[in-house]
Amino acid sequence: MTKQGKVYLIGAGPGDPGLLSIKAMECLQTADAVVYDRLADPRILAYAKDDAEMVYVGKASANHTMRQPDINKLLVKLAAEGKTVARLKGGDPFVFGRGGEEAIELLEAGLPFEFVPGVTSAIAVAEYAGIPVTHRHVATSFAVITGHEDPTKGESTINWSGLATAVDTLVFLMGVENLTNITKNLIANGRSADTPAAVIRWGTKPEQRTLITTVGTAAADVAAANLKPPAIFIVGNVVKLREQLQWFDNKPLFGKTIVVTRARAQASTLTRQLEAAGARVIEAPAIKIIPPEDYTPLDKAIENIKTYKWLILTSANGVTSFFNRLDNAGLDSRSLSDIKIAAIGSETAKALKNYGISADLVPPAFKAEELAETLSAEVQVGDKILLARAKVAREVLPESLRALGASVDVVTAYETVTALDNKEELLTALQNGEVDLVTFTSSSTVTNLLTSLGDQRELINNIPAAAIGPVTAETCRQNNLEPDIIAETFTIAGLTDAIQRYYKE
Known part of the structure; x- marks a missing residue:
C-alpha cells in the first residue's frame, strides 16, 4: 500500500529559534522532506531527520530562489510521492505567509495538509524592541498591514483613509523599501507627521537593530541609516514606551558577534549562554571528535580494569568515549566499583554523574598540573593508573605520576581533527569586520582553527581572544595570539562570565 503524503504548513516564527513551537519541532522530526524559506534559522533545521530531503526556496525582495507557483507545485509533487513534508515559513503561515495559497493548491490536488501556527513578527519583533502593540491608555487597537502589496494589482487596495486614523498602532510588514509611499499615504489621510x-531590522535575533523615528522623517532616516530588509515599520504612540520597556538590546553582550570554535556537538552550551547574554554567535567548530584509529589499547585496558587503582578522565569527551567502550565490552559502571576515579574539571565530573558515578577526586584548578599535585598524596609506588584521554595531549600528567613511582597506562579514547565546515561563513564575517571576539575552549581549538584558516589566519590577529584557562591561553601565545580574556574558573560558565566582565569594564 502506497504511503499517504501530507504537508504541514508550519510557522517558524520571526527569527529566534527558541520561539518555535513544540508541535512545529515534532513535525520537523518526522518529515521526509523540509521545504524552507530564507528566514529559517539553521538551528531549527537541525530538528529534521538526518536523511530528510532539504529544499531551499528562500525569497528575498526582488531575489526569488523559487517563485510561489513553483513552490506550490513542489509541495504537490513531494506529497504525491507519499512524503511527509514540513513546509517552514517565517512568522505565521496566515500572516502574509501565503500559506492559504499553498493549501488551496494541495486541496485541489486531493492532498491532505495541516497548519501549524507560528509566532508572527508583527507582535514578537515589536515586543523584542520593548514596544507593545497595545497598552492601556495608549493604544486599544492595532492593525497588521502588508508593506509590499501584490504588484500585479495595479493600484493599492489598502483603505488608507480608514486606516490612517482609526487604528492606534499600525504594523507594516515587508515595508522598508516602500516607506516613502506608506508614510505619504498616512500623512495625506490624517496621520500626524x-x-x-520605529523600524526594526532582524527582530528577535542578536543582530536586531531598532531605529526610532517619526512618520514624517522615517523614509529619510532609514535611508541615512542604510537599513535594509527584513524589517517591520511600527506607527503609534506605543513607540514611546520603548524608553521604559527596552530589554533585549540591554543585555550585556548585545551587539557583539562572538565566534565559538568548540566541536559542533558541544558548541550549543556555550552558544546558548552567550546568546542568553545577547550576543550573536557564529559557530565555527574548529575540531571534530572522532573515534581513535585503533580501540585495541583501550579495550585491553577495560578487559583488565580490575588491575588499576585509579582511572583518570580528563574531559567530558573522554568520559563518553570510555563508557561507550565499557558498554561495548558488555560492562557498566559496576565494573569500576573497586577503582578510584579522578576527573579534571567540573564538566568532566558532571559527565561522570550521567553514568551514576561521583568522582573521588576533582582538583580545585581544572588542569593536569593541579591533578598531579593533588594525587601526589594519594598515589603510592607501584600503583597502576589508567589515563584515558585524547590522542594528542600534554605529557605533564603521566610524567608527574611516573615520577611518583606509579605505573601509568595512557590510552587513546578519542581523537580531535580539524573540521571547519562553515569556513566561508566565518571568513565572510572576518573580512567584513563583523567579529568582536573569538573563543577558545581547548588547545586543539586554537591550533585547528589556525590550521583551517591557513594563509588567512591574519584575519584574527587583531581580534580579541578569550581562553577557557591558562593552558589554552599558553597555546594561544605559542601561536602568536595574546588572549585578552582568560577565565578564572575553567568552565563554559566561567568563560561566559569572564567575557561579560570584559565588556562591562
Whole structure:
C-alpha cells in the first residue's frame, strides 16, 4: 500500500529559534522532506531527520530562489510521492505567509495538509524592541498591514483613509523599501507627521537593530541609516514606551558577534549562554571528535580494569568515549566499583554523574598540573593508573605520576581533527569586520582553527581572544595570539562570565 503524503504548513516564527513551537519541532522530526524559506534559522533545521530531503526556496525582495507557483507545485509533487513534508515559513503561515495559497493548491490536488501556527513578527519583533502593540491608555487597537502589496494589482487596495486614523498602532510588514509611499499615504489621510514610529531590522535575533523615528522623517532616516530588509515599520504612540520597556538590546553582550570554535556537538552550551547574554554567535567548530584509529589499547585496558587503582578522565569527551567502550565490552559502571576515579574539571565530573558515578577526586584548578599535585598524596609506588584521554595531549600528567613511582597506562579514547565546515561563513564575517571576539575552549581549538584558516589566519590577529584557562591561553601565545580574556574558573560558565566582565569594564 502506497504511503499517504501530507504537508504541514508550519510557522517558524520571526527569527529566534527558541520561539518555535513544540508541535512545529515534532513535525520537523518526522518529515521526509523540509521545504524552507530564507528566514529559517539553521538551528531549527537541525530538528529534521538526518536523511530528510532539504529544499531551499528562500525569497528575498526582488531575489526569488523559487517563485510561489513553483513552490506550490513542489509541495504537490513531494506529497504525491507519499512524503511527509514540513513546509517552514517565517512568522505565521496566515500572516502574509501565503500559506492559504499553498493549501488551496494541495486541496485541489486531493492532498491532505495541516497548519501549524507560528509566532508572527508583527507582535514578537515589536515586543523584542520593548514596544507593545497595545497598552492601556495608549493604544486599544492595532492593525497588521502588508508593506509590499501584490504588484500585479495595479493600484493599492489598502483603505488608507480608514486606516490612517482609526487604528492606534499600525504594523507594516515587508515595508522598508516602500516607506516613502506608506508614510505619504498616512500623512495625506490624517496621520500626524509627528507620530512616533520605529523600524526594526532582524527582530528577535542578536543582530536586531531598532531605529526610532517619526512618520514624517522615517523614509529619510532609514535611508541615512542604510537599513535594509527584513524589517517591520511600527506607527503609534506605543513607540514611546520603548524608553521604559527596552530589554533585549540591554543585555550585556548585545551587539557583539562572538565566534565559538568548540566541536559542533558541544558548541550549543556555550552558544546558548552567550546568546542568553545577547550576543550573536557564529559557530565555527574548529575540531571534530572522532573515534581513535585503533580501540585495541583501550579495550585491553577495560578487559583488565580490575588491575588499576585509579582511572583518570580528563574531559567530558573522554568520559563518553570510555563508557561507550565499557558498554561495548558488555560492562557498566559496576565494573569500576573497586577503582578510584579522578576527573579534571567540573564538566568532566558532571559527565561522570550521567553514568551514576561521583568522582573521588576533582582538583580545585581544572588542569593536569593541579591533578598531579593533588594525587601526589594519594598515589603510592607501584600503583597502576589508567589515563584515558585524547590522542594528542600534554605529557605533564603521566610524567608527574611516573615520577611518583606509579605505573601509568595512557590510552587513546578519542581523537580531535580539524573540521571547519562553515569556513566561508566565518571568513565572510572576518573580512567584513563583523567579529568582536573569538573563543577558545581547548588547545586543539586554537591550533585547528589556525590550521583551517591557513594563509588567512591574519584575519584574527587583531581580534580579541578569550581562553577557557591558562593552558589554552599558553597555546594561544605559542601561536602568536595574546588572549585578552582568560577565565578564572575553567568552565563554559566561567568563560561566559569572564567575557561579560570584559565588556562591562
